[in-house]
Amino acid sequence: MKRCPYCGFENREGVLFCEECGQPFVGQADTPDTSRLNPETHETFKERMTWGTARFGEGASVLIRIRDVVEPLVFEPGAETIIGRLDPSALETPDIDLAPYGAAELGVSRRHGMIRRGEDTLTLIDLDSTNGTFLNGQRLIPHQPRVLRDGDEIRMGRFVFNIFFR
Numbered sequence: 001m002k003r004c005p006y007c008g009f010e011n012r013e014g015v016l017f018c019e020e021c022g023q024p025f026v027g028q029a030d031t032p033d034t035s036r037l038n039p040e041t042h043e044t045f046k047e048r049m050t051w052g053t054a055r056f057g058e059g060a061s062v063l064i065r066i067r068d069v070v071e072p073l074v075f076e077p078g079a080e081t082i083i084g085r086l087d088p089s090a091l092e093t094p095d096i097d098l099a100p101y102g103a104a105e106l107g108v109s110r111r112h113g114m115i116r117r118g119e120d121t122l123t124l125i126d127l128d129s130t131n132g133t134f135l136n137g138q139r140l141i142p143h144q145p146r147v148l149r150d151g152d153e154i155r156m157g158r159f160v161f162n163i164f165f166r
Helices: 039-048
Strands: 062-066 073-075 080-084 113-117 122-126 133-135 153-156 159-165
Touching (some): 122 133
Antiparallel strands (some): 062 073, 062 159, 080 113, 113 122, 133 153, 153 159
C-alpha cells in the first residue's frame, strides 16, 4: 500500500495519483523514471498520467477537498453556483460558503467565483474578485469561463482546494 503524504489515504501499489485527493506521487523515490521504461510499460504508464476528464455527466456531483480539512464538501451544481464567503452584513449569500474554513483571512471575496454547468461540462469563472482566482496555477481573467477537469486545483486568494467529479 502507498500512503498519500497529503491526505493519508492508503492507495494501491503502482498508482501515480492519490485515489482519494488526487495528489501526484510523481517525483517520489518509488515512481519509475519514464525514460527507462520498456515500450509495454511506457504505454500503461502513459495511460495513467492523462488529465482528469472534463466530462460532467447527468446526475453527477462535485466533491471539493479543502487543504487541511478532513471532510470534503459535496454538492450538485445548479446552472450557476456562486462560491465565496458569507458576510452577515451582506444581503446575498453564496451557494458554497467557505467562511467556516478561514476564507476571509485567506482573501476569498464574498462573491469570488462561479461554477457554471453546461451541457456536459463545468466551467469556472472569476467574478472580478479582489485577490484573483487561479486554476492549476494560472490566473483567470475575470468573467471568462475556463473548463474544469476532475482533480483540478483551484486557488481563490490564498485559499486552495481541489475539485473532483463523482
